[in-house]
Amino acid sequence: MIKSILTGTGLAAIVCLAACNQGAPTTDTNTPTPDAVAANVDSTVNPAQDFFDYANGGWIKRNPIPSEYSSWGIGNLVQEELYKRLRIINEKAVENPNDPISKKIAAFWTSGMDSVRINAEGIKPIEAELKAIDAVTNTAQLVQLASKLNVHTGAFCSLYIGQDAKNSDVIVVQLEQGGLGLPNRDYYFNTDDRTTKIRNAYPGHVARMLQFIGYDSSSAPKAATGIVALEANLAKSSRKLEALRDPEANYHKMPVAQLNKIAGNADWKEFIQQQGISKFADTIIVGQPEFYTNLSNALKSQSLDTWKDYLKWHVINAAAQHLSDTIANTDFAFYGTLLKGQDKQKPRWKRVLDAEESAMGEALGQLFVKEFFNTTAKKRYENLVEEIRGELKIRIEHLDWMSDSTKQKALYKLSKITKKVGYPDKWKDFSAMDIKQQSYHQNIEAAQQWWQNYQVNKLGKPVDRNEWDMTPQTYNAYYNPSNNEIVLPAGIFTVPGKRDEELDDAIVYGYAGASTIGHEITHGFDDEGRQFDAAGNLKSWWSKEDEKKFNDRAAVMVKQFNGYVVVDTLRINGKATLGENIADLGGILLGWEAFKKTEQFKKNEKVAGYTPSQRYFMGYALGWLGHTKKESLAKQVLTDVHSPAKFRVNGPFSDVDAFYEVYGVKPGDGMYRPDSTRVRIW
Template sequence: MALKHVLLASTLSIVALAAPALSRKPQQTAPAAPSAEATRYGSWGVDLSGMDRSVKPGDDWYRFVNGAWTDRTKIPDDRSSFGAFIVLRDLSEMRLRGLIEGYSPTDTANPDRRKAATLYRGYMDEAAIEKLDAQPLTQRLAPIQAAKTKAALAAEMGASMGGFGASFFGVGVSDDAKQPDTYALYLRQGGLGLGDRDLYLDPKFAPQVARYRQYVAQLLGMAGWPDAAAAADKVVAMETRIAEAHWTRAQSRDRDKTYNPVTVAELKAQAPGFAWDPFWQAAGLTKASRVIVAQNSAVPKIALVFADTDLETLKAWQAFRIADDISPLLSKRFADAQFDFRSRFLNGQPKERDRWKRAVSFTERAIGEGVGRDYVALYFPPESKAKMDVLVGNLRVALAGRIKNLAWMSPATKEQALAKLQGFTVKVGYPSKWRDYTALEVRPGDLVGNAERASKFEWDYRRNRLGGPVDKAEWGMTPQTVNAYYNSVKNEIVFPAAILQPPFFDPKADDAVNYGGIGGVIGHEISHGFDDQGRKSDGNGVLRDWWTAEDATKFEAQAVRLGAQYEAYSFEGLPGLHINGRASMGENIGDLGGVMIALDAYHASLGGKPAPVLDGFTGDQRFFLGWGQVWRTLFRNEALRQQLVSDPHSPGQIRAVNPLRNVDAWYAAWKIDPSQKQYVAPADRVRIW
């Protein structure tokens, strides 16, 4: 079940859970299955057994911190990558399983638990799913097969917002970036089943396109579509035309250029090739009079592709996208077909995840806060929230000090920056109010129907708010999500309960390690408010230029230098692939700012007293170990390729070290000199925040 109505405002996370990081050492023993409790790291927060002290810190920092762990760890067969984030995700998954399997589908006292139990059990009923085989798909393809006009296909695209299938255009309802107290309608480029435009247009990815074509033909054939191979050729050719119209990832990050409000009538006039009226009607958006278009020059070109493409190809495209969307919920032959392409081929994952794991994911996508409430009650102690409040407060003070002392920023811009920092909202652990799932209908024995109704429930929840006041208390992640984010339009940072565990945070660990771990994450999210795109909103979340022209130029110059550092890395086994410095700029600035701010906050927390030495490590050394440890990760080459092409986050091994190469205190703490490989001369170190 793919939820298509994502937040279109600037929401930036610390990590993509499927995103791998870099390590290629032999993998010998599988990690033990996680228990229902978080694993503590050493006696004071760092896994000393995971280090490789035969390596100089300045020659290979990642290996120094994580080398022994890398050597003894194997990526589980049901993962395309593995590391600190995945360990916590597995833990969260096990805890949720315990909760959900304890729920009753006949619970009349707690409807959310009853619905969660029904969703989960429906997913686990393999016998019923096998018996139905292709029937749920066949039912949902009937309107596509019967379509006589392109207008009918445009209507199917609109209906896909609350169901299965896809559209040439993504639509969402989110906070208006220039009127942040009001919900607005956003429209963006879409239509690509393979993902990023570069996968279609760069010759390096010809094998991926060829295998994708086979997959399209395979699913169409399984769905009983006539002449599936020929239809697949036309579908991929059409998507390639759409890819040619798409903006690049770097272009699509520019918040100034992607805010283009027009009336619905103006959009129809600018992009006349698409059947807009049936699209809006089927999406339930007929009352919308205004839409904010993201990639405005791409939309008319994509509409032209729709106009130029014959009806049968459009029908085959939508039939494939429905089949691709619904396959994980169908019989084994369909689920296996999708897994073989999307997980095994594209991401190198050898084995499908256990069914209970997929059932947990399915259930929490449908009713996430309904199970999240119980998760928090069991697994988020009050002491964690209290200590986090202190950490966040110290980091805000640290960034304020940095802003005041910036040599390159003018007093006028400093005043605005400090006002923005003062206006930050901080959310820790769980929402102050929980989602109401009363309107979500769940029926026993109807897995596909439940998935469809859950998608419709979520879409209706969002579209019905259009034009109304923004709910400032709403969360964009569930408490059991191992992640964190900054939202520029709400000017808020959010830290779900599930990430507030070792190695990121442990109330019983050394403060230096906590500041290096969760402190760096907090600093990362705060820094998103001042990265190359987050900086464009003011303290009230309004997208506007509050910088002097000279300060903006200085900032951009430093950002370009930082991007060049990341683009210089190469990856064994992936010739010609590099980090996209522009596309990953916000995350890279977030990491650099996060480390600098967290280190200042740690120093301030000492209250003028010297840091103790633990097991021979100074306070600053433990801080940097804490940062390096959270990025321990292994990857499969296929997954790394996907990340470099489509993910804004740099690989974990790079995140562990590159920010530190610009931090003077890292050199002093580990006595790193010009003879060591990762040394950067002081004049070449990037100084932003």
């Protein structure tokens, strides 16, 4: 389950993207600040032994994780600045709502901050949904209602609307596995102590939440036991994290009638239409057919009462953070404290801003870029994209393991990658979003419904390849294989406390060129992205021999990362994180080659006591500045395709020859890997 304002189709726009968390915005002061990388160093650590601790350890020692967070680092520093700016925008909108967008912003903010009303309402905002569940008398009605609720809860399964992986010019209805209350299938079956503790606590949490909606102390535990057993049954047929990364294996195009044959206890055409999708070709894409067969069987084998309990649980689970403090705090005790290690909730105003970002962040983004991302900065990073693209072109041309015919196709794909830098050229129109003076939960659902309608309206229309799926202020970036594009929001490029013009090239080429731009471009050629052609279609363009050579080299990286222990006995899943690890290594190599052509590199003058070459690697490490609680690290290992930050620095650096030269790494050092075991792909 993803705890987000956007579920169903609203969230699906970014589900398939290779999004890679890094970034940051500038401060508003001209007061001199410490050097962006030198100030973070822990000089007691040998960089050849543990570069992450060396480059970031000084900052980590001085900056403990606040109690309301499960991790603390550069992304949080960015977000803290952003919170302050966005709060001012909202408060000004309340004082003077002089245009339609300001009125929506004011209404959303006011409803979210009205804790007196929210606490007084209790479960009133979800009573209509609960009564609708009570009224269900048969399986057909259950399935119909599950579809309607799916838009807001994500219960039952995952339906979204997006580009056909094998025909990127067409938007289609797609069905994926889903419907779980724990983060993914492994939480229902793994036997390590930490996961077992969470699983054992889960039924009690479900029971406590059910009591808020009318179950008594006797019926709640019984219902919770049935719910958890049903979810475990669904989890049994859900694919593992690494298996979900194979685009070919998760692509099953079929008529709806065929889905009805393999999952016949539900009318899937009606299920789709209940979400307002009346106009769609009778063909859908099913990611994991075995999940739907099992779901269908469960509709017959599980009692109607258990299914009704399940839907009620997912209704309150999805709404919990928008209801009374008592309900929200109970929800947080499980999902925040137990799963992530957070000791307390963020203050309400930050939580409201988080929800508003999901609801209409692009509207806020229009105000953000006017002040914090000027045209000079935009041009700097557009140019850097082309420098990085040029370096990958050179590297592909000189590969000794790839045939000429595959090289030509790779070079063509590279030339066709679209770059989107900073912010969209055309903004989304939120005028139809029904945000107004009503309950906070109603505004949340109004935003979700708008996103649902927005996605549904794409069916039967040409793909809008100019659309952005992140807001300008987002601390992230992504590569979208279906559009063969890299999307680089303004927030990803800046460093907290620094204006862009204050950053020397060494930092920029490491921080932005390597960990962001080079990383995202390399995603087009990682183990997943390489399977899409220049037009964004899932289509084999490799020779069998070249494909084998790629996979053999990628296997070296899988083995390398499988060896890293993160917390307790939990190791990185080298296969699940392979795409991100390949992109990290590729980005570092591309950024380095581009940086070597700069005047700063050629002059080789020290800044703040460090050579340009040293500052390049320190600049990359700055993108991963921070530390994380063990609970959150354990969750990340099980649910995230990204390696934890420390290993996104130390892991790929151990494969980079230039790093060995700059820092004198030798056998016996912690960062050393024999040449024969270093990863050589791009």
